[in-house]
Amino acid sequence: MRAEALKGHLDGLILATLANRPAHGYAIAQTLRERSDGAFDLPEGTLYPALHRLERAGLISSEWSTEAGRRRRTYSLTRSGGRALGERRHEWKLFATAVEAVLA
């Protein structure tokens, strides 16, 4: 997968992952890898800045916790993030339809 393909779509994927339940960064990466059947295997330098960006934007919120000696930052979708996810899903449909109309 070329790096640029993901640009502009990562935020929606992260929000969608958090829509089911809150999760910490590492778990988000695992879920994304599983749900995408290995297609999305995010390096740390991609994931953590994206999470910080989403939190700055108010779409997710975080809380520190410690479990078995490991510190975790657990992220949850905010109400605003839920709305944003809806928009992203809608936008994706429009985008995918348009791309397929051209590529086909």
Add this chain to the structure above:
Amino acid sequence: MRAEALKGHLDGLILATLANRPAHGYAIAQTLRERSDGAFDLPEGTLYPALHRLERAGLISSEWSTEAGRRRRTYSLTRSGGRALGERRHEWKLFATAVEAVLA
């Protein structure tokens, strides 16, 4: 349509447009707008640099001509560009499938 959504996918769209027949920049923009039902309305600052980029990469080639006083640069898909288009189409399928598996 958010600007970042297109990133990394524009090249494939341009290549696909040229797969039918050679065309000049302005015509490519028109075709893209029509085929995408208005979703892709490329500003010049997006289209022309992209064409130069594709030509530098050897995926398209160009020729100057003049028609009715207007100079045109007509672009054609190269053999290498044809192969690249195939790859992009394949990559798109993988990408779209993965995104839908996560967003759904």
Add this chain to the structure above:
DNA sequence: AATCTATACATCGTATTGCTATGTGTCAAG
């Protein structure tokens, strides 16, 4: 005991890329 692997987070610097704004110039319509 030492090393490796997985877990877990963080950030600096870089490359890529699409867009805005601006500039050049032709031609037809009003």
Add this chain to the structure above:
DNA sequence: CTTGACACATAGCAATACGATGTATAGATT
């Protein structure tokens, strides 16, 4: 003679994914 469509070009900007690197704990392996 001004507006709009046609036609191309580029400088500067903003956004973002990634590679590399660093910190730290826990369990398994050697």
